[in-house]
Amino acid sequence: MEPIPLIVSTDWLEQRLGDPKLRIVDATTFMDIPENGEAPSVYSGKASYKEEHIPGAVYADLLHELSDPESQLPFMAPPRDHFIKKMTELGIGDNNYTVIYDQGALVENPVVAAYWASRLAWQMQYEGFENIAILDGGLPKWKAEARSLTAIPGSYSPASFTGLRRPELLATKEDVEKATGDDNIILINSLSPEDYRGETDSYPRKGHIPSSVNVFFGSHADMETKRMHTDAELRKPFEKIGALDPGKKVITYCGGGIAATWTSLILNKLGQKNVAVYDGSLNEWASDPSCLLVKED
Incomplete structure (x- = not known):
């Protein structure tokens, strides 16, 4: 399989919807920063995913499923076996290419739509996954261009993975x-x-x-x-x-x-x-x- 770009456009992705080798992943996690200076609260974007997402996309929960549950620090990379199990269950493995997006970093101000997507991409690269791209502009840009959305959950067959950690x-x-x-x-x-x-x-x-x-x-x-x-x-x-x-x-x-x-x-x-x-x-x-x-x- 030929390598794909690190960043892909909404046009690029739309042209490939339905490709059996494509895996689309919504990695949204939200951060709410109070105006009173208190610590921000972070919560899963799964509810938003269920409301609407790019057709075919599955949801990857960085907060609850793809961070080390034993660490005292938030969002630390989880054990390798745990991460690989979760990703292959989502259908991501050796014989496909993956496009990751999110819905924006912050609740009121997205800042940049790729903030959480890049986190998942890095974790995948760290464990040896290849052919991973980030969607430029994420879901905010996709929606602004009136591209298709769905509430139907995406689903892929479980995959196999043989890559090595980097x-x-x-x-x-x-x-x-x-x-x-x-x-x-x-x-x-x-x-x-x-x-x-x-x-x-x-x-x-x-x-x-x-x-x-x-x-x-x-x-x-x-x-x-x-x-x-x-x-x-x-x-x-x-x-x-x-x-x-x-x-x-x-x-x-x-x-x-x-x-x-x-x-x-x-x-x-x-x-x-x-x-x-x-x-x-x-x-x-x-x-x-x-x-x-x-x-x-």
């Missing part, structure tokens, strides 16, 4: 500690500039990991058109920090390892293949008082 795609806290003193590794904080500077109370402690630079994940798409920026535009912030240098390794992080996967995917799209995601991100780092954080005035 451990180089995941960074641990120890990897990040070493990276802070290594000029050949670029640490990218994918959160908002306010989070990066330590102006918010979103995490156990304020600030960013030493030596890390800020490239906000929400800046990669146009909020009106729901489309990603051109490669030329996407390149600018990464070229500025040297992240596209093929001789460098890049580690992306955010708050809980979700937005960091979107940054990782963009870097892959731009040709930087040596990228790892710090899965624990600030949820883990800021909870450990021995790990340094930097705040900016």
Whole structure:
């Protein structure tokens, strides 16, 4: 099977609806951020999936079924056997290609429709799945273009899978500690500039990991058109920090390892293949008082 692009358009997907080798996955998870500054609440998008989704799509529950239930941190990658079992039960395996989408990251402000889709794509890549794409603009763009929707649940026959894990795609806290003193590794904080500077109370402690630079994940798409920026535009912030240098390794992080996967995917799209995601991100780092954080005035 020929490789498919990392990002596909709504036209591209619509032309392939009904292809027996295609698997469409709705990975929506919602985040509700209170205006009073309290911690955000996160909940499954399964109810929204049941109301409407792209024809043929199945639902992948990142919150309840595809995160490590034994971890004290949210959304950590689950044990390999567990993840593979869930994905093959959905019909995803060796002999198909997969397009993942979501309905937008936030309840009131989608920010970018690919935030959760990229998380599932990264987990699949980490475990060795291939031929995975993200739908540019996700369901918001699909709906805005008046493309077909259904409430009928998608269903595929169980699949077989023989791929191998790619451990180089995941960074641990120890990897990040070493990276802070290594000029050949670029640490990218994918959160908002306010989070990066330590102006918010979103995490156990304020600030960013030493030596890390800020490239906000929400800046990669146009909020009106729901489309990603051109490669030329996407390149600018990464070229500025040297992240596209093929001789460098890049580690992306955010708050809980979700937005960091979107940054990782963009870097892959731009040709930087040596990228790892710090899965624990600030949820883990800021909870450990021995790990340094930097705040900016």
